[in-house]
Amino acid sequence: MSIAVEPPSRFRAEPRTANRLLAAVSAVDFERIKDRLEFVPLVRGQVLFEPGDDVTVTYFPAHRTMVSMLVVTRDGHEIEAATIGREGAVGGIVSAGDKPAFGRAVVRTAGSAFAMPTVALETAKCASPTFGELFSRYADTLIAQMMQSIACNALHSVEERCGRWLLAAHDRAGEQIIQLTQEALAEMLGVQRTTVTAVIRDLEAQGAVRRQRGAVAIIDRQALERLSCECYRAVEDHFATMLPEVVL
Known part of the structure; x- marks a missing residue:
C-alpha cells in the first residue's frame, strides 16, 4: 500500500501511544494489523475522501490531529456531523467496510495518522471476535455523535x-x-x-x-x-x- 510519501523520522510515533483506539486493541490482535499500519503526515484542509469515493483506507489520527466528517449539500454547502481525533478512526468504520463514502472527511488540525487498507481492517475483524467487538462499540459511539449533532444543529x-x-x-x-x-x-x-x-x-x-x-x-x-x-x-x-x- 502506498498512501503518502514517507515522513521524516522525527515525526514518527508509536501507534499505541498516539491513538487511543489502537491502544485499546489487545496485544494479540495488534499483532494482526501492525504490519499494515503506515505512519502518514496530514495537512490542514486535506480531504481524505469525498462523497461517492471508495473508502479504501482507514485513518487513525495521532496525538492532536482532528478530522471532520461533513455532510455536503448539492449547492456545495457543508456542515459537520462528527469530529474524530486520537480516540478513534476515520473511514470504513460505521459502514463495516462497505463503499462508497456518504460524506466528506477533511483534516481540521494538522498532524499525523496511522493508515491501513480498509480491507485489512475488515479481515482483522473477521479473524478476532474481540477485535470486531471493539470496533463495533466504536461505531456505536460514532453514530451517537452524529445523532446528537442532528439534534444540536x-x-x-x-x-x-x-x-x-x-x-x-x-x-x-x-x-x-x-x-x-x-x-x-x-x-x-x-x-x-x-x-x-x-x-x-x-x-x-x-x-x-x-x-x-x-x-x-x-x-x-x-x-x-x-x-x-x-x-x-x-x-x-x-x-x-x-x-x-x-x-x-
Whole structure:
C-alpha cells in the first residue's frame, strides 16, 4: 500500500501511544494489523475522501490531529456531523467496510495518522471476535455523535454549538490552544464567518476563550462548559459507557 510519501523520522510515533483506539486493541490482535499500519503526515484542509469515493483506507489520527466528517449539500454547502481525533478512526468504520463514502472527511488540525487498507481492517475483524467487538462499540459511539449533532444543529444556538465543538476539540487536542481558523469553524457550524467572529468575541468577553491568529485558546474550561449545550456531555458520557478503555 502506498498512501503518502514517507515522513521524516522525527515525526514518527508509536501507534499505541498516539491513538487511543489502537491502544485499546489487545496485544494479540495488534499483532494482526501492525504490519499494515503506515505512519502518514496530514495537512490542514486535506480531504481524505469525498462523497461517492471508495473508502479504501482507514485513518487513525495521532496525538492532536482532528478530522471532520461533513455532510455536503448539492449547492456545495457543508456542515459537520462528527469530529474524530486520537480516540478513534476515520473511514470504513460505521459502514463495516462497505463503499462508497456518504460524506466528506477533511483534516481540521494538522498532524499525523496511522493508515491501513480498509480491507485489512475488515479481515482483522473477521479473524478476532474481540477485535470486531471493539470496533463495533466504536461505531456505536460514532453514530451517537452524529445523532446528537442532528439534534444540536436543530435546537441549539450558535454559541452553544460553538462551545460544544471547542470542548470536544480541547479533549482531542490535549492542549490549551486549538489550531483552527474562525473560517473553518464557521464552515463546520454551517454559519457565516461574521457570526462565528461575534460568538468567539462573546465567549472571550465571558473569560472562556482567547482569540489568537489561526487558533483559539481555552482559558476557562468550566466557563465554556456552562456556556455550551448538553450535547457535549451526552456524547462524552455515552462514549465513556461504551468505550471506557478509550476515554481521553
